[in-house]
Amino acid sequence: MEKVRTFGAYLKSKYGVRVKKIPLAIGGFTCPNIDGTVAKGGCTFCLNDSFSPNVAKNRDKIFLNLSSKENPLLGSQLNQVVSQINKGKEEFHTLGYKKYLAYFQAFTNTYAPFETLQQLYSTALSQKDIIGLSIGTRSDSVEDRVLEYLSELSKTYEIWIEYGIQSIYDEILQRINRGHDAKSVEEAIKKAKDYGLNVCGHLIFGLPGESQEMMLNSAKAAYDWGIDSVKFHPLYVVKGTMLANEYNRGEFRPITLDEYLDTLVKAIDLMPKGIIVQRVTAGIDDDTLLAPSWCGKSKNYLMGKIKQELAKAGYAY
């Protein structure tokens, strides 16, 4: 059996203890694909405030962007960083984790003035047992000075930047209202690598209009662009999204579990040795899920299925 290199195993072998990512959702962040800078409404599958109830705390509805001149939310944002990290540590410590990465997850976490980002990232890194950062963002929203700053931090800390790739086909990216093309992601990934950063790429299987061959071509291209790590997700439909309208009109058929498993195993088969797999599925277990119903099954059930399929192909996960 060949072992799939997981993020947990990579961190454990590097730091000698179990390391967990603590997800953060900081109020005041949005996305240029939502606020009208590149588009409005966001990706068709994105329920824009669905990432975390924390976002709803920004009652003033002030949102930052790259040219915000001042940030009246900074004090509250710094408090959120500290309190969310503490809460995460409390929870994960009981599960045997000893060190943590602060994972800026919700929305576009480089889409704010540089000074704000510096303060948020450095505050996260100053917390006890935080050994690094993982920053989720878009290819059109990272200034060079942020890359420089992260590159400097990476000499001391474990620094990751996560880009949504989703598909390498521009017609598909347009159909999901992604607001950027594939070239933009390719350039962003290569640039982050030039700055010496660790890059994680996100891929979605089951996008409207994509064949399995297209999904696998996206995976192959992402590997070729130099990603160090990958997250695979199935596309599911959340109520209240533009994708939900497409689904209700009969214009979108979600990927089945069998199709997803088959695509995932093939994508792992194509993966060069050394790439770290951070995620192999995603789902939600509440009534906002419209379809496919298998994405509402428990994580244990889905992981069992995935491990079974990977084992048949000779992989231990």
Ligand code: SF4
């Ligand atoms: S890039 Fe992310 S946050 Fe922005 S609209 Fe798309 S899914 Fe939502």
